[in-house]
Amino acid sequence: MTIHVDDAAGLYVHVPFCLRKCPYCDFASGTELALVADWLRAIKREMGFYGDFAPRFDSLYLGGGTPSLLAADELASLVEALEDHFAFSPDTEITLEVNPDDVTPQSLQHYRELGINRLSLGVQSFDDRELAFLGRRHDSSRSHRALAWAREAGFANLGLDLIYGLPGQIVEQWRRSLETALGFGPEHLSCYQLTIEAGTPLARRQAEGQFQRLSEEAEREFFLFTSRFLEEAGYLHYEISNFARGNENRSRHNRKYWNHTPYLGLGPGAHSFRDGRRWWNHRSLKDYCQTLNAGEAPVAGEEILTPEQTRLEALYLGLRTREGVDLNVLLKAQRGKIGLQEMVKAGLAKVRDNRLIPTRKGLVVADRLALGFMD
Amino acid sequence: MLPLTYWPWLIMHNIRNFSIIAHIDHGKSTLADRLIQATIMVPERLLKSQMLDTMELERERGITIKSNTITLPYRARDGKEYALNLIDTPGHVDFSYEVSRALASCEGVLLLVDASQGVEAQTLANLYLALEHNLAIIPVINKIDLPQADIPMVKEQIKRELGLDPDAAILCSAKEGIGIAAVLEAIVVSIPPPKGALSGPLTALIFDATYDPYRGTVVSCRVFDGKVKPGDTILLMSSGTPHKVEEVGLFGLTREPRRELAAGQVGYLIAGIKTVSDVRIGDTITLENNPAKEPLPGFTEVKPVVFASIYPVSADDYGALADALEKYKLNDASLVYQKDASAALGQGFRCGFLGLLHLEIVSERLAREFGQSLIMTVPGVRYEFTLSDGHVVAVDNPQHYPDPTRIKSTAEPYIKASIIIPERYVGAVMKLCLERRGVNPHFGNPSLGRVELSFEMPLAEVIIDFYDRLKSITQGYGSFDYDLIGYRSSDLVKLDILVNGERVDALGMIVHKDRARDWAVRVCERLKEEIPRQQFKIAIQGAIGGKIIARETISAFRKDVTAKCYGGDITRKRKLLEKQKAGKKRMKMVGAVEIPQSAFVAVLRTDKE
Numbered sequence: 001m002t003i004h005v006d007d008a009a010g011l012y013v014h015v016p017f018c019l020r021k022c023p024y025c026d027f028a029s030g031t032e033l034a035l036v037a038d039w040l041r042a043i044k045r046e047m048g049f050y051g052d053f054a055p056r057f058d059s060l061y062l063g064g065g066t067p068s069l070l071a072a073d074e075l076a077s078l079v080e081a082l083e084d085h086f087a088f089s090p091d092t093e094i095t096l097e098v099n100p101d102d103v104t105p106q107s108l109q110h111y112r113e114l115g116i117n118r119l120s121l122g123v124q125s126f127d128d129r130e131l132a133f134l135g136r137r138h139d140s141s142r143s144h145r146a147l148a149w150a151r152e153a154g155f156a157n158l159g160l161d162l163i164y165g166l167p168g169q170i171v172e173q174w175r176r177s178l179e180t181a182l183g184f185g186p187e188h189l190s191c192y193q194l195t196i197e198a199g200t201p202l203a204r205r206q207a208e209g210q211f212q213r214l215s216e217e218a219e220r221e222f223f224l225f226t227s228r229f230l231e232e233a234g235y236l237h238y239e240i241s242n243f244a245r246g247n248e249n250r251s252r253h254n255r256k257y258w259n260h261t262p263y264l265g266l267g268p269g270a271h272s273f274r275d276g277r278r279w280w281n282h283r284s285l286k287d288y289c290q291t292l293n294a295g296e297a298p299v300a301g302e303e304i305l306t307p308e309q310t311r312l313e314a315l316y317l318g319l320r321t322r323e324g325v326d327l328n329v330l331l332k333a334q335r336g337k338i339g340l341q342e343m344v345k346a347g348l349a350k351v352r353d354n355r356l357i358p359t360r361k362g363l364v365v366a367d368r369l370a371l372g373f374m375d
Numbered sequence: 376m377l378p379l380t381y382w383p384w385l386i387m388h389n390i391r392n393f394s395i396i397a398h399i400d401h402g403k404s405t406l407a408d409r410l411i412q413a414t415i416m417v418p419e420r421l422l423k424s425q426m427l428d429t430m431e432l433e434r435e436r437g438i439t440i441k442s443n444t445i446t447l448p449y450r451a452r453d454g455k456e457y458a459l460n461l462i463d464t465p466g467h468v469d470f471s472y473e474v475s476r477a478l479a480s481c482e483g484v485l486l487l488v489d490a491s492q493g494v495e496a497q498t499l500a501n502l503y504l505a506l507e508h509n510l511a512i513i514p515v516i517n518k519i520d521l522p523q524a525d526i527p528m529v530k531e532q533i534k535r536e537l538g539l540d541p542d543a544a545i546l547c548s549a550k551e552g553i554g555i556a557a558v559l560e561a562i563v564v565s566i567p568p569p570k571g572a573l574s575g576p577l578t579a580l581i582f583d584a585t586y587d588p589y590r591g592t593v594v595s596c597r598v599f600d601g602k603v604k605p606g607d608t609i610l611l612m613s614s615g616t617p618h619k620v621e622e623v624g625l626f627g628l629t630r631e632p633r634r635e636l637a638a639g640q641v642g643y644l645i646a647g648i649k650t651v652s653d654v655r656i657g658d659t660i661t662l663e664n665n666p667a668k669e670p671l672p673g674f675t676e677v678k679p680v681v682f683a684s685i686y687p688v689s690a691d692d693y694g695a696l697a698d699a700l701e702k703y704k705l706n707d708a709s710l711v712y713q714k715d716a717s718a719a720l721g722q723g724f725r726c727g728f729l730g731l732l733h734l735e736i737v738s739e740r741l742a743r744e745f746g747q748s749l750i751m752t753v754p755g756v757r758y759e760f761t762l763s764d765g766h767v768v769a770v771d772n773p774q775h776y777p778d779p780t781r782i783k784s785t786a787e788p789y790i791k792a793s794i795i796i797p798e799r800y801v802g803a804v805m806k807l808c809l810e811r812r813g814v815n816p817h818f819g820n821p822s823l824g825r826v827e828l829s830f831e832m833p834l835a836e837v838i839i840d841f842y843d844r845l846k847s848i849t850q851g852y853g854s855f856d857y858d859l860i861g862y863r864s865s866d867l868v869k870l871d872i873l874v875n876g877e878r879v880d881a882l883g884m885i886v887h888k889d890r891a892r893d894w895a896v897r898v899c900e901r902l903k904e905e906i907p908r909q910q911f912k913i914a915i916q917g918a919i920g921g922k923i924i925a926r927e928t929i930s931a932f933r934k935d936v937t938a939k940c941y942g943g944d945i946t947r948k949r950k951l952l953e954k955q956k957a958g959k960k961r962m963k964m965v966g967a968v969e970i971p972q973s974a975f976v977a978v979l980r981t982d983k984e
Contacts, residue, residue: 195939220934223934240940278945280942313949346911364934
């Protein structure tokens with residue numbers, strides 16, 4: 001079992017504001033921008049609880065919500081407060097999630113000045129009909145413009161978020177979006193197969209029969225196509241939904257979630273993990289602010305992982321990545337050896353350097369792979 | 376009302392031994408409770424409904440599984456005190472031998488008929504049993520308080536179908552306490568006192584045995600001649616084993632020790648008998664130093680007729696299951712079992728039961744009282760195979776099906792089924808019986824609008840969801856009873872179920888050739904519903920020898936992965952996996968396929984077509 005105790009920790013800040021909610025989104029976010037000041041005050045208080053969380057951080061991820069909605073002074077004040085409270089390594093990866101609609105050459109310049117060195121752009125699609133289905137406020141021309149400006153501003157590490165597998169979509173449409181994306185030479189691509197989350201407007205529309213999701217067979221085809229297409233284009237398919245141009249461009253931050261490195265999450269609904277303990281904040285902005293105003297940490301719940309739970313997480317999270325899982329972790333289960341043989345025989349995984357690595361075919365059914373190693 | 380500790384002088388003239396017999400649900404246990412309440416001061420804490428049905432399962436199902444007996448002290452209108460021995464009988468056809476032994480201990484019965492349901496199949500079967508034993512019969516019409524009660528109709532049935540005097544029938548509502556005094560008085564007046572020779576050699580009939588963890592086996596018996604007291608050495612005549620009597624007594628609400636049990640009395644005897652299996656119901660007890668010449672008539676060794684294997688859900692629990700069975704058997708001599716093994720389900724036991732209800736009771740009690748999680752295979756019967764060398768082998772386990780090339784002929788047990796239904800259901804019930812290979816139908820018209828249908832059928836055809844189907848197609852109005860009538864030659868085959876080409880031994884069964892396809896299709900369909908999809912396609916087949924007669928396919932998982940997994944997703948997803956993992960524990964591996972326990976159960980589930 002690899003425990004990354006010596007690794008630098010990750011820091012996540014949740015900016016829970018959007019101009020409007022996208023119909024597929026189940027993240028904690030709201031549209032009451034008047035509350036930004038309250039949130040900012042609260043999150044600064046929250047930082048005070050975690051001054052000794054880790055000796056140093058080497059990643060900072062400003063996510064949301066829509067962090068690009070923050071005004072220049074708000075963002076500056078947030079980053080300043082973070083630097084006051086926490087120690088960062090000189091090479092810290094600082095990511096900001098941005099909506100293509102929000103950026104301007106000025107804001108991009110400002111981001112650079114604040115030390116942000118990686119942008120994650122919520123492009124989602126380069127097809128305007130798809131963007132309309134997804135309820136996005138931008139159109140593809142905004143994405144084109146934002147990407148060009150980002151490069152001009154000197155961002156050498158760009159990540160694009162894309163969504164595929166929309167109802168009625170065909171692979172050809174998706175290929176066009178991907179090709180357009182590749183035209184900007186992004187260092188990183190997150191390609192999410194559309195998941196219809198319970199309780200979202202999209203789920204309701206599906207229940208009402210307004211559309212039908214893709215068949216399992218089609219979803220498989222899309223997934224395999226994406227993987228093959230991007231790997232042929234020189235990207236590394238390093239996690240179910242994530243592709244990087246070379247190992248060095250993998251998201252440093254996200255990898256911490258997948259290998260039990262300590263991470264601190266600030267803001268409503270954010271999750272933190274350290275030393276086998278995971279805790280999470282109140283999801284509602286109101287509860288979050290109120291708790292902090294009362295002088296308490298805004299923690300809504302926690303769990304202490306048992307060794308078995310740690311193993312289980314290492315197993316399933318590992319099998320979602322191309323780093324795979326240490327065979328020693330696998331073989332602790334009675335089913336380990338049989339599971340291993342079955343999986344290799346079925347072409348779902350390969351053994352390399354004493355690790356079991358899922359193949360592309362294995363990644364398509366990753367949720368089931370871990371079950372094969374459980375007694 | 377007489378105090379609990381008071382018992383009248385037990386001279387034979389003041390004893391009445393009786394049972395209550397009835398079709399299921401006609402209110403036997405409620406009437407018994409009323410009789411107890413009317414005669415014994417029951418302490419408040421014991422006042423639960425259906426006092427005689429002491430097992431939780433009995434209360435729930437409203438049936439008596441294990442009979443209890445009680446002596447009721449009663450001062451009759453003649454001013455004298457009587458001991459009324461109520462010998463409770465199990466209310467199901469599986470236990471007809473036990474019922475017959477209980478009736479053999481009586482001089483009379485209360486024949487209970489539901490005022491709204493009328494005479495049913497078991498009412499008749501019980502009446503015949505009572506007549507066989509020359510018992511005085513008091514018809515009692517129960518549930519007269521119900522709005523649907525139709526007393527003239529029931530009286531007509533009592534006259535025409537039972538041949539009894541309807542004017543002698545007592546009207547009662549055990550639930551409302553109506554007519555209870557009349558019932559008690561009729562017991563004294565209409566049932567003759569026992570006869571017997573106090574001075575003769577001891578003969579006592581064993582009609583029940585229960586296990587007491589502190590005292591060993593408690594034998595319930597009816598003394599016909601002579602006396603027995605603590606210190607006597609008794610012999611159980613069928614086995615000839617001697618036992619020293621430690622205690623005798625009467626059944627009150629608890630056991631009431633007495634100095635002796637004498638001719639005419641009903642009571643218990645404790646004699647250092649370790650398990651109930653050392654005692655045979657129907658056996659005769661006598662004294663070693665003055666033995667009876669002849670045992671009482673009617674003793675038979677009860678043989679199981681329905682067989683199924685049980686396996687622990689988790690192979691680790693085999694030892695616990697073995698212990699549970701051993702303990703269970705202390706109290707149920709009619710269960711027989713031996714070790715069995717299955718490649719799919721591991722170590723288990725092949726069990727023999729008196730019937731399907733007995734099977735259900737055993738499995739439920741093992742689950743409830745002993746906390747065992749079980750998988751039970753499809754029940755079957757004991758088949759007879761005549762081999763080419765002339766040998767006859769009895770096979771009650773499909774895994775022991777003989778080499779088909781050596782089988783010369785096959786035979787299976789038949790029953791005579793007797794079914795009483797309202798006329799309008801005749802067509803549907805005929806169809807059901809014919810589907811189940813019923814032959815020689817016989818019709819009787821016991822009374823207006825009702826039909827008594829009898830069929831000769833293979834026992835194997837009624838042990839799986841026959842009764843449920845009958846009840847369902849007759850909307851609850853059909854009643855059913857059966858007698859075994861012996862073996863008949865039959866064209867039997869072994870049906871194998873294959874999952875991904877691997878034979879699932881626990882699903883194999885012996886069936887009639889004409890029924891094999893139906894079964895194979897049913898089992899394949901059920902398995903298809905229950906076996907979760909896996910990474911590969913799974914074929915489910917039914918086969919006789921090498922010939923495939925049914926097939927279903929479970930398609931493979933094509934895509935199963937969630938797109939994002941950050942922060943909160945990690946815990947949520949782990950919890951889901953933990954749940955699936957717990958489900959997996961209940962799965963059985965056949966080759967590379969995981970078969971959930973529910974699949975083995977689903978195969979048995981009643982068809983609700």
